[in-house]
Amino acid sequence: xINKRSPIPIYYQLEELIKDMIEKGxxxxxDMIPPEREYAEKYExxxxxxxxxxxxxxxxxxxxxxxGKGTFVxxxxxxxxxxxxxxxxxxxxxxxLEPRTKLxxxxxxxxxxxxxxxxxxxxxxxxYEVKRIRLADDEPMALETMFLSAELVGELKxxxxxxxxxxxxxxxxxxxxxxxxQGLEASIVxxxxxxxxxxxxxxxxxxxxxxxxxxxxxxxxFVKSIxxxxxxxxxxxxxxxxx
Amino acid sequence: xINKRSPIPIYYQLEELIKDMIEKGxxxxxDMIPPEREYAEKYExxxxxxxxxxxxxxxxxxxxxxxGKGTFVxxxxxxxxxxxxxxxxxxxxxxxLEPRTKLxxxxxxxxxxxxxxxxxxxxxxxxYEVKRIRLADDEPMALETMFLSAELVGELKxxxxxxxxxxxxxxxxxxxxxxxxQGLEASIVxxxxxxxxxxxxxxxxxxxxxxxxxxxxxxxxFVKSIxxxxxxxxxxxxxxxxx
DNA sequence: TAAGTCTATTGGTCTAGACAACTAGAATTT
DNA sequence: AAATTCTAGTTGTCTAGACCAATAGACTTA
Numbered sequence: 315x316i317n318k319r320s321p322i323p324i325y326y327q328l329e330e331l332i333k334d335m336i337e338k339g340x341x342x343x344x345d346m347i348p349p350e351r352e353y354a355e356k357y358e359x360x361x362x363x364x365x366x367x368x369x370x371x372x373x374x375x376x377x378x379x380x381x382g383k384g385t386f387v388x389x390x391x392x393x394x395x396x397x398x399x400x401x402x403x404x405x406x407x408x409x410x411l412e413p414r415t416k417l418x419x420x421x422x423x424x425x426x427x428x429x430x431x432x433x434x435x436x437x438x439x440x441x442y443e444v445k446r447i448r449l450a451d452d453e454p455m456a457l458e459t460m461f462l463s464a465e466l467v468g469e470l471k472x473x474x475x476x477x478x479x480x481x482x483x484x485x486x487x488x489x490x491x492x493x494x495x496q497g498l499e500a501s502i503v504x505x506x507x508x509x510x511x512x513x514x515x516x517x518x519x520x521x522x523x524x525x526x527x528x529x530x531x532x533x534x535x536f537v538k539s540i541x542x543x544x545x546x547x548x549x550x551x552x553x554x555x556x557x
Numbered sequence: 558x559i560n561k562r563s564p565i566p567i568y569y570q571l572e573e574l575i576k577d578m579i580e581k582g583x584x585x586x587x588d589m590i591p592p593e594r595e596y597a598e599k600y601e602x603x604x605x606x607x608x609x610x611x612x613x614x615x616x617x618x619x620x621x622x623x624x625g626k627g628t629f630v631x632x633x634x635x636x637x638x639x640x641x642x643x644x645x646x647x648x649x650x651x652x653x654l655e656p657r658t659k660l661x662x663x664x665x666x667x668x669x670x671x672x673x674x675x676x677x678x679x680x681x682x683x684x685y686e687v688k689r690i691r692l693a694d695d696e697p698m699a700l701e702t703m704f705l706s707a708e709l710v711g712e713l714k715x716x717x718x719x720x721x722x723x724x725x726x727x728x729x730x731x732x733x734x735x736x737x738x739q740g741l742e743a744s745i746v747x748x749x750x751x752x753x754x755x756x757x758x759x760x761x762x763x764x765x766x767x768x769x770x771x772x773x774x775x776x777x778x779f780v781k782s783i784x785x786x787x788x789x790x791x792x793x794x795x796x797x798x799x800x
Numbered sequence: 801t802a803a804g805t806c807t808a809t810t811g812g813t814c815t816a817g818a819c820a821a822c823t824a825g826a827a828t829t830t
Numbered sequence: 831a832a833a834t835t836c837t838a839g840t841t842g843t844c845t846a847g848a849c850c851a852a853t854a855g856a857c858t859t860a
Contacts, residue, residue: 384853
């Protein structure tokens with residue numbers, strides 16, 4: 315449970331413990347969590363330490379406090395990593411659809427002029443081009459072409475490309491996307507795309523281009539996606555913090 | 558400076574005190590602020606109380622801490638209006654185009670079921686429906702239909718509707734939009750829209766629906782826009798603060 | 801019945817320390 | 831001169847309390 319002799323701070327251990335329960339659904343939105351004093355007694359730690367853990371979870375949007383009542387589980391939605399920027403996988407799951415990916419090709423090549431410009435690398439530098447069909451409930455949802463600087467991502471194997479690349483970047487490479495720029499426009503499906511998307515000629519599609527940036531400002535990826543308009547609506551919430 | 562007998566929490570007083578110095582420029586970016594123990598001694602308060610103040614400022618992006626070195630002033634977050642949410646007028650200007658608006662109609666009516674739901678008002682409550690053609694460099698760019706609760710905006714005159722409504726809301730009514738939810742999808746232009754947008758049959762269009770919320774959570778407006786895909790690309794930047 | 805009062809429980813603020821971990825520069829040793 | 835060690839100063843973690851403020855339900859009173 316909680317290891318007081320661990321070099322990992324107690325408040326952090328408690329934080330992860332509660333966060334897990336929220337993410338696993340043991341604690342649902344609106345539930346009241348045990349009072350601070352109870353945590354303190356149960357784990358034989360100071361209440362201030364409990365509060366440090368809870369404060370962090372409140373700041374991250376997992377919990378909210380009400381004086382005199384208790385501390386309650388919030389909608390995990392707020393914790394979205396980057397507003398409006400979710401991976402296809404997460405996006406589909408949140409819509410109640412089952413995501414799947416079909417790899418069309420994965421190739422390593424020299425960066426073209428436009429690719430090098432987007433990724434801010436030298437022309438001719440090695441890049442990966444990953445082209446995939448994204449399915450939801452086994453029906454094509456989007457056609458996606460992603461460009462990655464080979465220097466940043468190292469060797470890219472087929473197994474990796476079949477899953478969620480974001481997860482791979484975060485968990486295996488330790489990269490964290492902090493900025494993204496997207497462009498969205500409407501268009502008509504091209505002939506070459508029709509066979510992949512399985513739509514009739516003349517169908518509308520949503521073109522999404524995204525460049526994602528790491529903390530140091532380097533672009534990690536450039537992605538062009540073509541979404542079926544009959545199946546996909548791009549949703550985005552925006553807000554500014556108080557003050 | 559700091560009043561220990563005030564009902565205002567000490568940590569909050571200290572917070573405001575430091576925040577003021579940052580905003581007034583007494584403390585500049587990169588400056589190291591006095592060590593926690595110094596604040597504690599100077600104001601005769603506990604170091605934990607100082608830390609509570611500093612923690613809040615760190616969370617708000619005013620300060621950053623470096624273990625073993627000190628606490629430093631950060632670049633004060635730029636007060637972005639609302640990421641990705643600019644008025645048509647601002648949007649066009651930033652693209653180097655000259656915005657113009659042509660009013661199609663301005664009418665007051667009773668809210669339909671869907672309108673009342675979007676605006677969170679009672680069905681049958683008075684709403685304004687404003688339908689406008691948005692032009693850029695005198696060429697149609699979008700067709701826009703906006704719904705507003707009459708109770709919130711009071712009387713809406715034609716003169717007002719011909720300019721930037723956002724400006725009117727902010728400056729004349731004192732409303733400030735803090736949240737917005739947008740949905741974007743691709744479609745094919747409808748026959749009824751073609752004459753306004755001046756595009757051939759079968760042309761792709763970008764449908765944008767937006768609901769804007771005030772600080773108290775009330776929706777101020779619900780807007781449906783139809784943009785010409787051949788002229789308009791929706792651009793959005795996203796970022797998350799530190800972490 | 802209705803209104804007011806008490807009480808237990810909750811989170812909010814605050815103290816006065818302790819020791820750990822990290823940084824940078826000074827002092828020492830090799 | 832270079833490498834190592836020491837030291838002062840910083841933030842980070844944690845304790846074991848104290849009292850305040852808000853809530854909700856039980857209880858009392860008019």
